[in-house]
Amino acid sequence: MTVENSSAKHSFALAQQRNDVSLTRYSGRFAPSPTGPLHFGSLITAVxxxxxxxxxxxxxxVRIEDTDIPRIYPDSEAHILRAIDAFQFEADDTIIFQKDRLDLYESVLHQLQQDHLVYACQCTRKMLGSNHIYTGTCRELNLPFDQHAIRLKVSDQEICFDDRLQGTHCSNLQRDLGDFVLKRRDGIINYQLAVVIDDYLQGMTHVVRGADLLDNTERQIWLGSVLGYPQLEYMHLPLAMNDQGQKLSKQNLAQALDLNRASELLQHAIRALHQPEVDLDTPKNMLIQAIAQWDIQSIPHSLQLDGTYL
Structure with a gap:
């Protein structure tokens, strides 16, 4: 899928800021949000x-996705950094924080505005009611951008990608979602915008994350295409569930990782991914063994993992 406009040219200017360290044949990332401490589901994604x-x-x-500043949970960023150290993951470059990069996101928004690919929207959730498909109510109103949400225009076309675990996944954004928000009316940069820009600037080639983010992918592919960015490879992992049949999440009060049990929890995460057994050792040695035996075909090709993980 190709979208030709001057926003694609804007990618060349941003390319000067791309992280050359990560421009390898494969470049991946772990990008937690500090809305709570890391839990076992986060560990599975990290592993x-x-x-x-x-x-x-x-x-x-490693990227800390903290643009939603009001939702940042006290000490959660510090817990994430302590967890990375405790499990002895070795990042190949400096950890970045999205809240330090707001000017970058605003510059891309400005370019999209100049190219008439976004518009201001005054609709509130109360006004939209239960309809989850945005019908373009504000698309032709030419509202001022200050004090309003900013939506990206989508087209009536099918977007498909081949997920390495979940198979082919498709969506027509106009029919299934409608124009979507890149910046909220309270000024908060939306996840979709920040993740697409940073994946590009950090030279990402592959994204490995939970299946709860599967439905975000077509939005990100569309935005990336509008901006002239290369399309990434995706792998969406089956989710760890609690005994109530809910995915492990901060919202469902998933238990924080006990960093004093790093080796034990790491072994548990490797088993949850259906990987060959590793010896109980230091996390570093366990990860070396897990890498040598890594087999994505053994990961369940499903949306949820069997069993419960508290």
């Missing part, structure tokens, strides 16, 4: 993204 990158002789970066 899978790390092993997949290293098994491909690639680089692995």
């Amino acid at each position: 899978a993204s790390y092993c997949d990158a290293k098994a491909h002789q690639g680089s692995w970066l």
